Amino acid sequence: MPEVLDYLLDIFEELAMARGMGMSGWNPIGYTEIMSWCYLTGIQLGPHEVRGLIALDAASRFPGEIDAEEQEAKPDISWPEHK
Numbered sequence: 001m002p003e004v005l006d007y008l009l010d011i012f013e014e015l016a017m018a019r020g021m022g023m024s025g026w027n028p029i030g031y032t033e034i035m036s037w038c039y040l041t042g043i044q045l046g047p048h049e050v051r052g053l054i055a056l057d058a059a060s061r062f063p064g065e066i067d068a069e070e071q072e073a074k075p076d077i078s079w080p081e082h083k
Contacts, residue, residue: 012056029057
């Protein structure tokens with residue numbers, strides 16, 4: 001992961017520590033949890049950052065299950081510098 005995205009990984013790890021576990025494994029991190037985190041921390045995330053957190057969550061819960069063709073079909077996302 002590019003160094004510029006370290007802050008997003010830190011946010012993901014904080015959110016992941018607060019989630020629960022169900023019979024099929026870790027519960028997904030949803031928009032409500034992200035919105036609550038933003039409210040409590042006073043940090044506003046952009047839509048691309050929220051999508052990144054959701055993608056990190058899916059990759060952590062289902063490692064190695066991203067279809068290569070699906071990954072290639074997705075557009076390249078440029079990440080603006082976090083302030």
